[in-house]
Amino acid sequence: DAGVIQSPRHEVTEMGQEVTLRCKPISGHDYLFWYRQTMMRGLELLIYFNNNVPIDDSGMPEDRFSAKMPNASFSTLKIQPSEPRDSAVYFCASSLSASGGKEQFFGPGTRLTVL
Amino acid sequence: DQQVKQNSPSLSVQEGRISILNCDYTNSMFDYFLWYKKYPAEGPTFLISISSIKDKNEDGRFTVFLNKSAKHLSLHIVPSQPGDSAVYFCAGRYNTDKLIFGTGTRLQVFP
Numbered sequence: 319d320a321g322v323i324q325s326p327r328h329e330v331t332e333m334g335q336e337v338t339l340r341c342k343p344i345s346g347h348d349y350l351f352w353y354r355q356t357m358m359r360g361l362e363l364l365i366y367f368n369n370n371v372p373i374d375d376s377g378m379p380e381d382r383f384s385a386k387m388p389n390a391s392f393s394t395l396k397i398q399p400s401e402p403r404d405s406a407v408y409f410c411a412s413s414l415s416a417s418g419g420k421e422q423f424f425g426p427g428t429r430l431t432v433l
Numbered sequence: 434d435q436q437v438k439q440n441s442p443s444l445s446v447q448e449g450r451i452s453i454l455n456c457d458y459t460n461s462m463f464d465y466f467l468w469y470k471k472y473p474a475e476g477p478t479f480l481i482s483i484s485s486i487k488d489k490n491e492d493g494r495f496t497v498f499l500n501k502s503a504k505h506l507s508l509h510i511v512p513s514q515p516g517d518s519a520v521y522f523c524a525g526r527y528n529t530d531k532l533i534f535g536t537g538t539r540l541q542v543f544p
Binding site: 322353358359360363366368373374409415422424425426 | 435439465467469474475476477478479482522524526530531532533534535536537
């Protein structure tokens with residue numbers, strides 16, 4: 319299995335631009351998570367889906383952030399408009415409910431820089 | 434509000450010695466605690482977990498201890514190896530599917 323796939327790996331954009339991050343979870347996994355990593359706050363859970371349905375988006379910082387999961391093999395995290403404070407590494411992870419959610423498999427992350 | 438705290442941002446240990454990474458939590462609803470390991474430019478990978486009803490779990494060189502009364506857990510690595518150099522994240526699980534992570538501790542194992 320290829321694992322969780324994220325694209326792009328690096329994104330540099332200017333303030334005010336729209337940014338779209340993409341994720342392909344491991345086939346058969348029914349949970350998908352979006353995290354943001356910063357030095358100050360560590361790994362923050364932004365939103366997660368179960369069977370393509372958003373379950374908890376309480377970690378989404380502002381209305382500028384939105385996430386979708388149109389099918390079991392694809393999810394996007396969009397930031398519009400982007401701001402310099404959004405600069406961070408964004409991770410996507412997936413897991414199987416049968417494992418009790420104890421083990422999440424992370425993608426390699428997208429490093430976002432907003433100038 | 435940080436529900437999971439890793440107060441030591443970094444730790445340096447000599448190869449062959451014991452590494453002890455600490456984690457404190459505030460949420461009494463956590464039913465599992467997990468440690469993840471992260472190398473640069475990679476995503477975190479699962480290392481070891483412990484149920485809230487246990488006080489110890491061991492897997493090879495890695496042992497996790499849980500002290501519920503103190504709301505504290507620790508990860509022991511014995512013996513430490515250079516390949517263990519990474520960032521270690523502690524996490525608590527509740528609602529059966531949600532993980533709350535700490536800020537991480539960077540471990541450096543030197544020869």
